[in-house]
Amino acid sequence: GAVGFYENNDICLLIKVNSETDFAAKGNTFLDFIDSLGKILLDLNKINISLDNFLNTEILSKTIKENVDEMIAKIGENIVISDLRIFDKKNSNLSFYVHNAYRKNIGKIISILKYSSNSNDQNTQDFAKNLCMHIAALKPEAIDEKNLDQEIIAKELNIQKELIASSGKPENVIEKILEGKMKKFYSEVTLLNQSYVLDPDKTIKEAIKEFNLNNSFELKQYVLVSV
Numbered sequence: 001g002a003v004g005f006y007e008n009n010d011i012c013l014l015i016k017v018n019s020e021t022d023f024a025a026k027g028n029t030f031l032d033f034i035d036s037l038g039k040i041l042l043d044l045n046k047i048n049i050s051l052d053n054f055l056n057t058e059i060l061s062k063t064i065k066e067n068v069d070e071m072i073a074k075i076g077e078n079i080v081i082s083d084l085r086i087f088d089k090k091n092s093n094l095s096f097y098v099h100n101a102y103r104k105n106i107g108k109i110i111s112i113l114k115y116s117s118n119s120n121d122q123n124t125q126d127f128a129k130n131l132c133m134h135i136a137a138l139k140p141e142a143i144d145e146k147n148l149d150q151e152i153i154a155k156e157l158n159i160q161k162e163l164i165a166s167s168g169k170p171e172n173v174i175e176k177i178l179e180g181k182m183k184k185f186y187s188e189v190t191l192l193n194q195s196y197v198l199d200p201d202k203t204i205k206e207a208i209k210e211f212n213l214n215n216s217f218e219l220k221q222y223v224l225v226s227v
Helices: 028-044 051-055 064-075 122-138 150-165 171-189 204-211
Strands: 002-007 011-018 080-088 093-103 106-116 199-203 218-226
Touching (some): 093 122, 106 122, 122 218
Antiparallel strands (some): 002 106
C-alpha cells in the first residue's frame, strides 16, 4: 500500500490505502486513486470527518466505499482505506517528508511536523524538514515520556523488572538498574530523547535547544503514518 499527503490553505491530511502487493501499490491506477481520495477530502475541507463517515460520503451518486469496490475490481486485488489523519493548519507551520516515495506526495512512510516559529525562514524550514526525516527513520512512539502510552510504559517496566529480579541482586540495586533501563527505553521511543540522526552526539531536545540560540522554534506535534 501507500500513504498520501495533501494540503490546502486550511488543512493538511494523510490517507493510507493498503493493497495486497507492492506491484499494485506502485501502479499509476492505484496512485491516481489515492490522489483522487486526497482531492475529495480537500474539497470537503472538514477537520473532524472520521474514516467511517468518509467511506459513506457520496460523490457523484456513489459512496467512497463503492468507489473502493470498483477499484478492487479494476486492479484485481483487495484494497482498504485503513487510516485518515486531518490537521488544522491555523496558527502553526508544517513540514512533511515522504520516505520510499512513489510520487512527491505519496510513499511508504510520511511524517508531518507542526511547529511554531517567529521567523519561518529557510533555515527554520530546513531544520523542520530534517526533524521530519529523523521521525521517519527512527519512528518515535511519542514526543516525550509524559505523552507515551501508559500501557507501553507498564509493559516495559514489567519486562525489565522480571529480567533484573532474575539476576538475584538486592532491592536497592534493582531500583537503580531499573531507572537506568527505563531511561534507555525512553531514549529509544520518545522523540525528544532520541539521538538526532544527523548529529548522534545530541538528543533531539538538545538539537532544538542549540538551534534556538539563534532562532525561535517550538515543536508542537508530529504524526507518522507508514505501511
